[in-house]
Amino acid sequence: MKRFSRRAAMAAMLVLFAAPALPALDVAGLDPGVDPCADFFQYANKRWIDANPIPDDQARWGAFDTVVEGNMRTLIAALDYARSQPVAPRGSPQRKVIDFYASGVDREAIARAGLRPLEPALERIAAVRDVAGLSNALAYLQTRGAEAGFGFIVRPDSKNSARYLAEIVQAGLGLPERDYYFLQDERSSQIRAEYRKHIQRVFVLTGDDATLAGRNADTVMALETELARASMTAVQRRDVDKTYNKTAVATLARDAPGFPWAQHFAALGAGELTELNVAQPAFFQAFARLATERDPAQWRTYLRWHLLHATANKLPDAFDRAHFEFYEGVLRGRRAQPPRPRDVVEIIGGRTGSEPMGQALGMVFVDATSAGETKERVSAIIVNIKAALADRLRTVEWMEEETRRKSLEKLAAMRVKIAYPDQWRDYADADIGAYPFAENWMRAKAFALRRDVARIGQPVNRDEWFMSPHIVNAFYNPRGNEIVFPAGILQPPFFDVKADDAVNYGGIGAVIGHEITHGFDDNGRRYDAIGNLTDWWTPGDARRYVERAQRVERQYGNYSGVDALKVNGKLTLGENISDVGGLKIAYLALKKALHDRPQEAIEGLSAERRFFLSFAQIWRSRYRPEMERLLIRTDAHSPPRFRVAGVVTNLPEFAQAFSCDASKALLSDADRANIW
Ligand SMILES: [Zn+2]
Secondary structure, eight states, rough: OOOOOHHHHHHHHHHTOEEEOOOOGGGGGGTSSSSTTOOOOHHHHHHHHHHHHOOEEEEEEEHHHHHHHHHHHHHHHHHHHHHSTSSSTSSHHHHHHHHHHHHHHHHHHHHHHGGGGGGGHHHHHTTSSSHHHHHHHHHHHHHOOOOEEEEEEEEEEEEEEEEEEEEEEEOOOSSSSSSTTOOSSSSHHHHHHHHHHHHHHHHHHOOOOHHHHHEEEEOOHHHHHHHEEETHHHHTTTTTTTOOOOOEEHHHHSSSSSSOHHHHHHTTTTTOOOOEEEEEHHHHHHHHHHHHSSSSHHHHHHHHHHHHHGGGGOOHHHHHHHHHHIIIITOOOOOOOOHHHHHHHHHTTTTTSSSHHHHHHHHHHHHHHHOOOOOHHHHHHHHHHHHHHHHHHOOOOOOOOOHHHHHHHHHHOEEEEEEEEESSOTTTTOOOOSSSHHHHHHHHHEEEEEEHHTTTTBBOTTTOSSTTTOOOOOOOTTTTTTEEEEEEGSSSTTTTTOOHHHHHHHHHHHHHHHHHTTTTTTTGGGTTSOBBBBBOOOOOHHHHHHHHHHHHHHHHHTBBOOGBBBTTTTTTTHHHHHHHHHHHHHHHHHHHHHTOOOOBBTTTOOOOHHHHHHHHHHHHHEOOHHHHHHHHHHHHHOOOOHHHHHHTOOHHHHHHTTOOOOOHSSSTTTTOOOOO
C-alpha cells in the first residue's frame, strides 16, 4: 500500500509539537535516602514520583504514560494538520482515519446527530418478542461493536495455528470482571451501587423518567449478575485447556439448547460455519437458558443498555460525561476528562491499538515520525537476548534432553516484528467518512467483523500485526510464536540510540527478554514452534517446571497493594515468570555484548548498576487507589513496584551489583524461582 508523500514536511512540522525527550537514565533522580538493597523501586524512583503528581485527567502516571502522551501529541498534531490539508487522498486509510477523527472532535455535529446513529439498532431491539428476535437484535449489535450477551471472534486455531477458527467467548457485562457482581467488601458494594446509578442516569438521558430508568437499571443488574454467575473467573480463563472446546455448531445447539445458534451465526455473516471454539461451555448453556426463559422485555432493556454503553463516549456530551464519570472516575480515579482530541484518538486506536482503525492510525504515526536507525539497533539487541536464552536452555540443570532440544527449536523459530508492518492492513472495504462519530465507529466495527468472518477456515496470515505501531507496549503471540515491538515503545526511556548498552539492555532489553520468556512461561511453554497447543514436554520436565512456577506464584501472592489487597499469584503467574526470566536473560545478553570492551563507569555508575536502574526506571509510576484496585482484581500484570522488587530479589547479579548483603536483599535459595 502506498503511503502519502508529505512525510518530510509533516515530520518537520511535528518537531514543533514533540515533547522534550526523557533522559534514558535519570541519574539525578536516584534517592540517596533510600537503601537500594532494601527497596530498589523507591531508590530508583522516589524522587521522580514525589516531583511528578498524577495529572488530573490520568489514572496513573509514570514512564510508560509519559511516552504514551508524547505519541498522542504526535498523532493529534498530525491529525489536526491533516484535517485542513490535502495530505491524504480520498479512499486512503489515512484519509479514513482523519475523517473518523474529525467526526469525533466535532462536538456540535455529535450534538446535532443526537441518538440518530442508534436508531436502526433501537428499532431491532424494540422488535424483540421472542428468542428469534433476541438473536436478530443481538447479531445486529454484535456486528456493530456492542458486546452484548457474548463475543464472537476469529483467530488462529490453538491446535491448528495455520487456520483461522471462529470462537464465542463470555461477555455482556458492564462491570470489569465477573467477581465485581459478587464481592462483598464495602468498596465493591459501593461500585455496584454506583454502576446501578450510572445505568439509571443513562436511561434518563434517553428520555425514560427516573422511576422507569431505576427499574431498568435493576433489570440490567439482575440479568448481568446471572451472566456473571455463569462466567469463568480471570484465573480460570488463563487455562488454555479448559477454554479450548472445538465444537460442531450442531453440538452447540444440543449442549446449549433454545438459542438459534446456526441462524445467529448466519446473521453475523458466517452462514457456512460448521465448527467453532466455545471458550466457556457452561456460560453458553446458561446464556441459552436465560435467552429462552427470561421475559423478552428484560432482554430489550438489557440490549438497549449495552448499545448505549458501547456508544456513550461517541454520543452527545451528557452521555460522554456520564460514561467518563463512572468508568474513568469511579473505577479508575480520574478527576477530569482529558481534552477531546485525546479521548478521540484513544477511541479510534485504543490503548492496545487493536481497535479496527488502530493500524490506519499507526500509518499516520509512522508517516509523522522516523524509525531510522532504531530498527537495526533493536534487532541486534534481540539477537543477543535470544542467544542468551538459548544458552540457558542448553544449560539449565532441571531439563531433559528431549525437552531441551524442542525448546531450542521453538526459540530458533520465534519470529520477530519491529517498529511497523511491511504490509499494512487493507482498509478498502471500510466505509468511514462523513458520518456522525458513533456511526463511523459502528461502521469500523462492522468492517472488522466482515474481514474476520471472511477468513474463517482460511490460512493464517503470519505477517499481520495485532498491535498498532503507535502503541507503547510489546507482546508475544503464542499461536504465531512471534514477538512484536511497535515503534511506539522504541523511545527513551526504553530505548535511546545515544545511550550506552547497559541502559538500553535494562530498558528495551528487559521488555524484549520479557516477551521472549512469554514463549516459555506457564502457558506459553504449552505451544510448540509453529504455535500449536500440544504437549511436547516430558512428564518429568513438566513437573519440575510447575514446581518452580509455584515458587513464583507464592512469592508474588504475598505482595499486597492498596487496601491490603493481595496480588493474585495465579492470575499474574505468566507475567511474573516472564519478568524474572526476562531480566535475567537481558542481563546475560548485556554481559555478552560488553565482553571485549572496557567497562568504565558512566556518571559514576558501573554498567551493572546502570542496567538495573534502567530497568527499575521504566517501571516508575504511581497509581490512583481506584486504578490500583482495578488492576489487582483484573490485570494479569503485578503492580509496577512489585514488578521491580519481585525480579531483583530473585537475581544474585543484582545483589552483587549493589554490594548488598545477599541474605537480606534476596529470597532464600529455596524460594527463588530460577526457571530460566
Ligand atoms: Zn507480558
